[in-house]
Amino acid sequence: MPVVPEPPGGFAEAYRAQQARYPQLSAAPGWQPVHTVYVPADRFSARTVDEWRDHALSLVKAHLGGPGELVEVFGVPRGPAAAVHEKVLAKLTHEPIEDLRVDFEDGYGVRPDEVEDGHVEQAAEAVAALHAAGALPRRWGPRVKSFADGDPGRSVRTLGGFVTGVVERVGELPAGFTVTFPKVLMEDYLPQFAGVLERLEAGLDVRLRFEMQVEAPQTLPFLRAELAESLGGRLAAAHFGVFDYTAALGLPPHEQRLDHPACDHARHVMQTAFAGTGVELSDGSLAASPASDRAVDVHALWLRHAELVRHSLRHGFYQGWDMHPSHLVSRFATVYAFHLAHYDSYRERVSAWEEQREAGGGVMDEPATIRTLAAALRRADAALP
Structure with missing residues (x-):
């Protein structure tokens, strides 16, 4: 008779820990936005989504005559070019922005308290108007100031005012809300911020989650699967910040780019840390717009942005940050071509x-x-x- 040993002691406990820590190991990927658009809070209004749509469509009308130009400008394979062109037009018309962040951090700057408080109120009013019109993107929320700036009170005040203002106007917190927490230089800031969310939840009867931004080499050593588990499910995503990260490494300005090998390293650390946890990953941005309205400048911008989006996609980052309406065209064209090229x-x-x-x-x-x-x-x- 063969000797059949008993299962190892402690296996059940370890397996339960595995399931809690890596809930997405065998789960199908759900919907994730292909981009995050962020708009400085003082420029955000109920017209923002329409303005970005109209600007992007005007660029397509002026500088993208048909599928043939997709091949020339973006490097889209000729086979799916017609389908990509059709889908880009449909997307820009009906849902130009999938994920919107109202920026109270670097894109906004430091303002007197009464000025920022006023912009918080204006932003809440604009969100309520977008929601009433059925135009609020599927994901939305603010980016608050970092605790690393030394003033967590301002960050918390903006977040509380924004969430409270939306709930008061809408009657609830619309679906898709998330808040972006930038420049997490210290691991302690994460449970501290999660605690802020927990207290807001108790006062408003809502469920809040947040994204952390990975913008410094000091952040990489404490990225690990247990981090997501320790924050009670509140960590929804990790977003890479290319410019702060490359500046912190001392790279020269012309090398502060998403496709630099140093950025590849950071992305791979993020992937390794959060694989299987359900924490979404997003790449950073291109801080450029067309140098003019001339076709040569618009095409040059689209080509460079498309190269960076393809680089992200090849590395398994299916979301990135868009900073200008022109980026919507190259984002959607490149993403759709990537998916269609091998679909069949x-x-x-x-x-x-x-x-x-x-x-x-x-x-x-x-x-x-x-x-x-x-x-x-x-x-x-x-x-x-």
Whole structure:
């Protein structure tokens, strides 16, 4: 008779810990915005979404005649170009912004308390108006000042005023709310900020989650899976901040770019830390707009932005930050081309696996690859209009 040992002691406890820490190991990816648009709080209004849509569409009308120019300007493969062109126009028309952040930090600056308080009220009023019009993006919220600036009171005051102002005007906190917490130089700031959210929840009967920004090399050492678990499920995402990060490393200004190897390292640390936890990842931005309204300058901006978006996508970062209406065109065109380029071949390989037949072309898929292919298809279905 074979000797069958008992299961190892403590296994059940370890397995429960695994399930709590890595809830997304075998889960299908859900919808995640392909971008975050952030607008300085003093420039944000109920017209912001319409203004970004109209500006982006005017650029398309003036400088993107048809699918052929997608190939030339963005490097979109000729095969899916017509479908990409159609989808970009539809997206810009019906949902130009998926995720909107009202910025009270670097894009806004330091103002007297009474001035920032006034902009908090204006922002809450604009959110209420967008919600009433059915135009509030699926994700939305503020970016508050960092605790690293030495004034957590201002950060908390803005957050409390913003959330309270929206709830008072709408009667509830509309779906999709999240708050961005920048420049997390100290690990202690995270549970402190989570505690602020917890106290706000108790007072307003809402559920609040936040995104942390990874903007300094000092942040990387304390990124780990247990971090998300320790914050009670309140950490929704980690967003990379390219300019603060590269400046902190001492890179020269012309090398402060998303596709620098130092940024690749930071992104890989973020991926390693949060894989399987359900914490979403977002890349940073291109701090540039077209130098003029001339086609040559608009095309140059689109080309550079498309290169950076493709770089992010190749590295498994499916979301990034957009800073100008022109970026919407290159963002959506590049994302849609990326998903459509391999969609049919991925679907065929998954079907072949499910039907237990050869996929053809010498492909020998492993179970992990099939899971990745299926996840890519679901991600594409969620992203494509």
